[in-house]
Amino acid sequence: MQSKFIVHPDSLSIEKEIEKAVNSFDSHSQILGDAERNVIKVVTIRGNQYAIKSFKIPNIVNQIAYRFIRKSKAERSFIFASKLMELGIQTPKAVAYKLETTPFLFKRSYYVSELLDADLMYRDLTNDFSIDDYDDILRAFTRFTFKLHQNKINFLDHSPGNTLIKRTKGGYDFYLVDLNRMKFEEMDFDTRVKNFAKLTIHKSMVKIMSNEYAICSRENENEIYELMWRYTEEFQSRYYRKDRLKKKILFWRKR
Numbered sequence: 001m002q003s004k005f006i007v008h009p010d011s012l013s014i015e016k017e018i019e020k021a022v023n024s025f026d027s028h029s030q031i032l033g034d035a036e037r038n039v040i041k042v043v044t045i046r047g048n049q050y051a052i053k054s055f056k057i058p059n060i061v062n063q064i065a066y067r068f069i070r071k072s073k074a075e076r077s078f079i080f081a082s083k084l085m086e087l088g089i090q091t092p093k094a095v096a097y098k099l100e101t102t103p104f105l106f107k108r109s110y111y112v113s114e115l116l117d118a119d120l121m122y123r124d125l126t127n128d129f130s131i132d133d134y135d136d137i138l139r140a141f142t143r144f145t146f147k148l149h150q151n152k153i154n155f156l157d158h159s160p161g162n163t164l165i166k167r168t169k170g171g172y173d174f175y176l177v178d179l180n181r182m183k184f185e186e187m188d189f190d191t192r193v194k195n196f197a198k199l200t201i202h203k204s205m206v207k208i209m210s211n212e213y214a215i216c217s218r219e220n221e222n223e224i225y226e227l228m229w230r231y232t233e234e235f236q237s238r239y240y241r242k243d244r245l246k247k248k249i250l251f252w253r254k255r
Contacts (some may be wrong), residue, residue, distance in 0.1 A: 001107065006078070007096040015096075017045045022098050022110050025054055032115075042115055049115035050095060053077075057107055066106035072099055073180035074109035080179040081113065087151045090175045092116045092164075116175055119167050123160035126200050137165065137172055138205060142212035144174040149192045156181040159198040192217075193224055197231040206232060 005022070007015045021028070021043045032040040032051060039054045055073050058066060066072045071079070074097040081094035092113040100107045124131065125138055141163065148155055155162075157178050164175040187195070196209060210228050214221035 002101050002103070004099045004101075005096065006075075006098075008078075008082075008094050010093075011095045014045055018050070018096050018112055019098075021045065021050070022052055022096070022112060025052060025110065028052070051092065051113050051115045053111045053113075055109045055111070060105075063105040063107070067101055067104065072097075072106060072109045074099065074111040076180040077111045077113075077178075080182055083184065084153070084176060084179070087153065089148065089151065089153065090173055091179060092175060092177060116164055116166075118164035118175065120165050121161060122163040122165065122199065126160050126202065126205070129204075133167075135208065138208050139212045140172045141165070141174060142209045143216055145195065145209075146213060146216040149187055149195070152184055152186055154183040154185055154187055154191065154195065156183065157198075158195050160200070189217075189219065190227070193227045194231045196228050197235040200232070201236060203229065 005019050007018060011018065025041060028041040028043055030042040032042055037056055041052050041054070043050050043052060053074070057063070062070075078094050078097045081091050084091050085093075092115065095112040095114060097112065098110040100109065120131075122141060125134065125141075128134075131137065144163075145158070155176060157180075162176060162178045164177060166173045166175070193213075196206070196213075199209075200206065206229050207225060210225035211221055213219075213228075214224050217224075
């Protein structure tokens with residue numbers, strides 16, 4: 001097995017400790033999140049906490065693609081984190097990544113970032129409508145998304161679990177996570193609105209976001225709302241159709 005370990009220039013002082021932590025990933029016990037597909041573990045180095053994300057070994061087609069054609073999810077996360085910071089978009093600071101390969105196949109990869117102590121994530125807004133500053137947060141999040149679009153950032157995984165939120169004296173800071181799927185490109189009106197499709201199933205939230213996005217973009221609010229809700233419904237329909245199909249195909253795993 002061959003390996004490649006790259007550390008961010010700002011983290012060279014802890015390079016050996018980070019590499020050791022990644023190499024002993026399986027021995028770490030503190031798991032972050034549900035660990036359904038990829039596993040995130042928390043480690044402490046010199047009093048600071050870091051998140052190590054282990055990406056599952058891809059299917060055989062992607063093992064070949066990631067070995068010879070495409071950059072891995074870990075490497076893309078590392079590159080995109082730096083790009084976002086350059087554009088003034090916050091994300092937990094990238095620290096390092098590691099790739100494991102054979103001469104012909106890609107196997108496992110790891111991405112390391114600083115652990116962010118967030119107050120909440122966007123998902124909380126979809127589950128708890130009693131949050132005191134709920135409306136303010138949702139509107140600020142919409143302005144944040146508009147800022148992404150203005151900076152030509154098409155975050156393809158713009159979904160409830162991928163934005164962390166910190167309250168500040170001046171308002172709110174938003175941090176993107178799960179960075180491996182994004183494009184840096186000019187987006188037309190339709191693509192921008194479609195970028196909201198994965199964020200909620202609640203019409204009340206879509207109404208607030210479409211109103212705030214209309215204020216930011218100076219586009220027609222009714223047109224934004226109708227388009228945003230249509231894309232939301234289309235995404236939900238595809239999602240549950242795919243989920244039902246997956247359950248039928250993989251029913252044997254429950255036995």
